[in-house]
Amino acid sequence: MTVLLDPIAHLGRAVLSALGAMGRVALFLLLALRHLFTPPFYLREILTAMLNIGWLSLPVVGMTAVFTGGALALQIYSGGARFSAEAVVPQIVAIGMVRELGPVMAGLMIAARVTSSIAAEIATMKVTEQIDALVTLSTNPMKYLTAPRLLAGLITVPMLVGIGDILGIAGGYFVSTQSLGFNTAAYIKNTVNFLEPLDVISSLVKGCVFGGIATLMGCYYGMNSGRGAQGVGRATKSSVEAAAVLILAANFLITGVFFSV
Amino acid sequence: MIRLEDVHKSFGNNRVLRGLNLEVPKGTSMVIIGGSGTGKSVALKCILGLVTPDSGRILVDDQDATQGDRDAFLARFGMLFQGGALFDSLSVWQNVAFRLLRGSLKRPAEEARAIAIDKLRRVGLKPEVADLFPAELSGGMQKRVGLARAIAADPEIIFFDEPTTGLDPIMSGVINELIREIVVEMGATALTITHDMTSVRAIADNVAMLHDGVIKWTGPVAEMDHSGDPYLDQFIHGRAEGPIEAVR
Numbered sequence: 001m002t003v004l005l006d007p008i009a010h011l012g013r014a015v016l017s018a019l020g021a022m023g024r025v026a027l028f029l030l031l032a033l034r035h036l037f038t039p040p041f042y043l044r045e046i047l048t049a050m051l052n053i054g055w056l057s058l059p060v061v062g063m064t065a066v067f068t069g070g071a072l073a074l075q076i077y078s079g080g081a082r083f084s085a086e087a088v089v090p091q092i093v094a095i096g097m098v099r100e101l102g103p104v105m106a107g108l109m110i111a112a113r114v115t116s117s118i119a120a121e122i123a124t125m126k127v128t129e130q131i132d133a134l135v136t137l138s139t140n141p142m143k144y145l146t147a148p149r150l151l152a153g154l155i156t157v158p159m160l161v162g163i164g165d166i167l168g169i170a171g172g173y174f175v176s177t178q179s180l181g182f183n184t185a186a187y188i189k190n191t192v193n194f195l196e197p198l199d200v201i202s203s204l205v206k207g208c209v210f211g212g213i214a215t216l217m218g219c220y221y222g223m224n225s226g227r228g229a230q231g232v233g234r235a236t237k238s239s240v241e242a243a244a245v246l247i248l249a250a251n252f253l254i255t256g257v258f259f260s261v
Numbered sequence: 262m263i264r265l266e267d268v269h270k271s272f273g274n275n276r277v278l279r280g281l282n283l284e285v286p287k288g289t290s291m292v293i294i295g296g297s298g299t300g301k302s303v304a305l306k307c308i309l310g311l312v313t314p315d316s317g318r319i320l321v322d323d324q325d326a327t328q329g330d331r332d333a334f335l336a337r338f339g340m341l342f343q344g345g346a347l348f349d350s351l352s353v354w355q356n357v358a359f360r361l362l363r364g365s366l367k368r369p370a371e372e373a374r375a376i377a378i379d380k381l382r383r384v385g386l387k388p389e390v391a392d393l394f395p396a397e398l399s400g401g402m403q404k405r406v407g408l409a410r411a412i413a414a415d416p417e418i419i420f421f422d423e424p425t426t427g428l429d430p431i432m433s434g435v436i437n438e439l440i441r442e443i444v445v446e447m448g449a450t451a452l453t454i455t456h457d458m459t460s461v462r463a464i465a466d467n468v469a470m471l472h473d474g475v476i477k478w479t480g481p482v483a484e485m486d487h488s489g490d491p492y493l494d495q496f497i498h499g500r501a502e503g504p505i506e507a508v509r
């Protein structure tokens with residue numbers, strides 16, 4: 001009998017623990033949002049977080065976008081050649097970058113770069129009692145550590161995505177005009193005429209959501225880290241995993257909301 | 262006055278505090294001694310609300326510590342953590358002046374810095390240290406910065422978790438004197454954890470010994486040497502044989 005029930009019990013436990021985790025993350029988010037909108041505001045922390053999360057991520061997000069855009073142009077050209085549709089390169093690069101690859105690539109790079117560093121930093125603070133010290137110094141860790149990072153993610157990641165979109169299209173443009181023989185003026189005209197406001201809006205909305213997910217996961221796993229170096233390692237790993245999976249899932253949902261007609 | 266009544270705390274199967282009773286009168290210095298891992302640090306964290314006790318009551322000036330305004334409650338406390346717990350993203354003076362740079366005690370940066378440098382001087386650190394970062398300091402220097410941070414806002418109640426561990430004998434003497442001074446001159450209430458018997462004699466008005474999750478003995482420091490308590494005797498003389506099993 002137990003042999004039969006064991007898998008069911010396992011499944012039940014897994015589902016329960018997943019539900020529990022979702023509830024805890026949701027509560028964490030609500031708490032962070034409350035601290036975001038109630039004073040005191042730690043301006044210095046907010047600016048530092050914007051610098052770290054936004055400005056310093058620019059090189060890696062920019063490079064990713066340029067190379068992705070370039071590769072995309074090559075693929076569409078060779079794929080399109082099979083049914084003599086090489087001419088659609090500008091349009092497909094634009095739509096592919098802006099709607100999907102721009103935000104997803106930027107989101108994943110942010111998960112790798114920012115989520116991991118936030119989780120490791122906060123987890124180390126937790127392990128070395130710095131979080132406890134904050135509390136005894138009458139400073140709320142949610143307000144001092146989480147709120148500024150979340151805010152910075154919500155504001156700067158959409159900007160990064162916008163820049164990434166442009167650089168991705170530029171990568172496609174460069175490859176197309178330099179090696180695939182496209183006319184420069186026509187390429188730009190095709191791109192601009194083809195894109196619709198909704199494409200750009202969906203891209204920026206995705207950036208905002210992904211920025212929120214990436215920073216929130218870093219803070220959540222950091223704050224709930226276990227003890228010792230192992231605890232920090234586990235918190236970092238879990239935060240990146242969770243952020244990456246949630247970003248991809250959220251991407252699917254947002255795409256569904258915007259473009260399933 | 263701080264009073265703990267029948268405080269229990271377990272971590273999983275590890276029953277750390279098993280009915281702790283302790284009273285620290287206002288304006289006195291209490292030292293808690295006891296073996297490593299007996300729950301001394303946990304007891305301090307329970308009072309500050311960093312660790313939630315499973316049961317029992319903690320009263321500060323006859324008010325339940327878990328009720329009322331947390332900020333106002335914590336503003337009365339200073340705490341030196343066992344590991345220093347300095348913020349490594351901030352410079353030394355910003356660590357010391359943390360409380361003076363934000364919140365209800367906020368004041369101009371210049372003034373906060375001046376206070377920080379004065380507190381650093383009192384723990385035997387030169388003004389040059391102020392602009393370094395915690396990672397650039399030795400272990401004993403970090404400890405003293407933590408001490409300076411604990412006393413920076415002149416709190417009424419100060420907890421010191423092993424203030425002299427890792428310091429040379431002369432520096433230990435300086436710190437012991439400082440703690441004594443804070444209690445006698447400023448009328449603060451101090452609760453100190455230490456393993457250093459010289460410190461105990463220098464700092465304490467009263468001593469409490471924690472063992473097996475309860476206070477085995479407590480009394481004025483003068484009575485410590487002829488308490489007749491076998492646990493306390495073994496501890497203060499550092500004997501390997503006795504009722505406390507040294508090898509587990």
Ligand SMILES: Nc1ncnc2c1ncn2[C@@H]1O[C@H](COP(=O)(O)OP(=O)(O)OP(=O)(O)O)[C@@H](O)[C@H]1O
Binds near residue numbers: 272275296302
């Ligand atoms: N957050 C925690 N989670 C799990 N166990 C803990 C936690 N904090 C403390 N403990 C356990 O509680 C016990 C008492 O720890 P505590 O730090 O209070 O010891 P201590 O008396 O201060 O020892 P020492 O003199 O070595 O500092 C230890 O067994 C420790 O493993």
Ligand SMILES: [Mg+2]
Binds near residue numbers: 301302303343422
């Ligand atoms: Mg301890």
